[in-house]
Amino acid sequence: MPGRSNIAIVVFRPLFGAALVLAGLVPAAAASEPGLVQRGGLILLFVVALVVQAVVIVALVVKTRRMRRAELAARAQLTEIAQMNRLAAAGELSASISHEIKQPLAAIAANANAALRWLSRAKPDMGEARAALERIVGEAHRASDVIGTIRAMFKKAGDDKAQVDVNALIRDVLALVRNDLDTRRIAVETDLPAGLPAVVGCPAQLQQVFLNVVTNAVEAMDSVAERARRLRVTSRPHDSDGVLITVEDSGTGIDPRDAKQIFEPFYTTKQQGMGLGLSICRSIVESHGGRLSASPGALHGLALRISLPAGQAGRA
Amino acid sequence: MNKKAAPTGPTVFVVDDDTAVREALSSLIRSVDLAVETFGSAAEFLRAKLPDAPSCLVLDVRLPGVSGLDFQSELAKSGIHIPIIFVTGHGDIPMTVKAMKAGAVEFLTKPFRDQDMLDAIQVALERDRNRREQDDKLTQLKALFESLTIREQEVIGLVTAGLMNKQIAAEMGVSVITVKVHRGNVMRKMGAKSLTDLVRMADALGIRRKT
Numbered sequence: 202m203p204g205r206s207n208i209a210i211v212v213f214r215p216l217f218g219a220a221l222v223l224a225g226l227v228p229a230a231a232a233s234e235p236g237l238v239q240r241g242g243l244i245l246l247f248v249v250a251l252v253v254q255a256v257v258i259v260a261l262v263v264k265t266r267r268m269r270r271a272e273l274a275a276r277a278q279l280t281e282i283a284q285m286n287r288l289a290a291a292g293e294l295s296a297s298i299s300h301e302i303k304q305p306l307a308a309i310a311a312n313a314n315a316a317l318r319w320l321s322r323a324k325p326d327m328g329e330a331r332a333a334l335e336r337i338v339g340e341a342h343r344a345s346d347v348i349g350t351i352r353a354m355f356k357k358a359g360d361d362k363a364q365v366d367v368n369a370l371i372r373d374v375l376a377l378v379r380n381d382l383d384t385r386r387i388a389v390e391t392d393l394p395a396g397l398p399a400v401v402g403c404p405a406q407l408q409q410v411f412l413n414v415v416t417n418a419v420e421a422m423d424s425v426a427e428r429a430r431r432l433r434v435t436s437r438p439h440d441s442d443g444v445l446i447t448v449e450d451s452g453t454g455i456d457p458r459d460a461k462q463i464f465e466p467f468y469t470t471k472q473q474g475m476g477l478g479l480s481i482c483r484s485i486v487e488s489h490g491g492r493l494s495a496s497p498g499a500l501h502g503l504a505l506r507i508s509l510p511a512g513q514a515g516r517a
Numbered sequence: 518m519n520k521k522a523a524p525t526g527p528t529v530f531v532v533d534d535d536t537a538v539r540e541a542l543s544s545l546i547r548s549v550d551l552a553v554e555t556f557g558s559a560a561e562f563l564r565a566k567l568p569d570a571p572s573c574l575v576l577d578v579r580l581p582g583v584s585g586l587d588f589q590s591e592l593a594k595s596g597i598h599i600p601i602i603f604v605t606g607h608g609d610i611p612m613t614v615k616a617m618k619a620g621a622v623e624f625l626t627k628p629f630r631d632q633d634m635l636d637a638i639q640v641a642l643e644r645d646r647n648r649r650e651q652d653d654k655l656t657q658l659k660a661l662f663e664s665l666t667i668r669e670q671e672v673i674g675l676v677t678a679g680l681m682n683k684q685i686a687a688e689m690g691v692s693v694i695t696v697k698v699h700r701g702n703v704m705r706k707m708g709a710k711s712l713t714d715l716v717r718m719a720d721a722l723g724i725r726r727k728t
Contacts (some may be wrong), residue, residue, distance in 0.1 A: 307627035309540055309541075315545040315547075317633075318548035326548075381581075423581065
């Protein structure tokens with residue numbers, strides 16, 4: 202578009218110039234040679250030049266306005282996409298939370314009903330009733346743990362910065378997905394040495410990142426049947442005062458050529474996924490001054506590395 | 518998992534990836550004196566041997582590996598007609614509609630009412646009992662039909678198509694008397710009380726000749 206308006210300027214500017222010159226010549230010409238025909242021709246030329254000039258000006262103004270409008274629209278779209286990202290993340294999170302809480306609630310309700318039924322039989326079965334009641338206690342604690350983890354996740358939501366103990370954060374998230382790991386028969390290996398420097402950042406956001414990375418690793422092993430399903434999480438000191446978290450799985454892995462692409466928005470290998478998880482994770486990690494990268498791991502699958510500098514205030 | 522199901526009594530199968538939910542359901546179902554077998558995944562359930570008794574399946578929609586809805590159509594495709602009761606933590610309307618259209622008995626959201634679950638199980642078992650009875654009847658009918666001679670089998674097709682004895686005789690190239698004898702034998706061997714009864718049997722067997 203700008204190319205075209207340049208051409209218009211290049212073409213019309215000399216014309217416009219000529220018109221000006223001619224306009225200046227008109228009185229002189231009229232004084233020296235007051236021929237009616239000549240004078241009429243000059244005036245005609247002058248009028249034509251004026252019209253051309255007006256058209257060019259209008260065209261340029263319209264063009265500029267259009268460009269500004271397109272720019273505004275593009276900016277609005279970007280904001281919309283960013284908002285959608287946040288909404289999608291929030292939606293995914295709330296779906297997973299409600300599932301995590303409804304499971305123990307369903308178990309509690311069914312166990313309580315079962316206990317009542319065992320007790321109101323013609324010959325009450327105390328053993329069964331007691332077993333059901335004991336399961337209720339266990340499930341109540343499980344529900345409470347889930348809520349506790351979620352509360353911790355949102356307590357410091359937003360831009361609040363805090364000292365984050367990376368190892369505690371990892372343990373919290375692994376506890377949250379424990380049930381998922383058990384049912385999928387995934388063996389978890391953790392190597393989380395004590396004495397790591399604390400990272401300064403938003404705990405809720407970092408937890409979201411870690412939860413997302415672990416969930417991806419877990420789902421990557423869904424189709425794995427011929428070898429052990431292993432999830433290995435390690436934390437290490439990194440770059441003098443930072444921390445490096447590595448999450449490895451024995452899943453299907455990715456083509457090294459796709460290693461960069463997995464962080465692109467809307468890139469996904471899942472049937473039900475928007476492909477926003479890792480792109481959001483990456484922007485969160487980068488806003489903390491860290492880096493998120495992927496490479497083939499030692500366990501056959503993928504290794505994701507999250508490096509976070511210690512003590513930095515961040516710019517989230 | 519726990520394979521203590523009585524071989525003859527009705528059995529309820531539970532497939533849920535959550536151990537706690539599985540145990541709770543198992544206890545609830547056992548408390549009303551029904552046999553239960555529980556499984557953590559669809560694959561585990563497929564490896565189990567289905568009993569020769571009325572049974573139904575309580576299936577979680579959200580399963581690792583394969584979704585409950587996909588599993589439903591998988592079962593249907595492989596000719597396993599076990600009635601299904603779905604349970605889900607977050608069921609939406611399209612999901613429910615899809616499941617019910619594909620023949621699910623009930624779609625319950627977690628946490629469910631025990632009476633709703635037990636009622637659904639009763640309905641499902643009743644449905645399976647009826648289906649098995651129908652299947653049994655058909656098997657018996659097939660056995661009876663197989664016991665007929667070739668000639669008698671031919672006659673049954675023609676009689677139930679509405680042909681007169683004379684027409685049948687002409688078609689088969691035998692005498693009317695012979696047709697009458699065959700016809701009597703067919704009615705007796707098949708245990709048919711009337712011609713309408715015989716027509717119904719022929720329909721079930723799919724041997725009624727189109728006229």
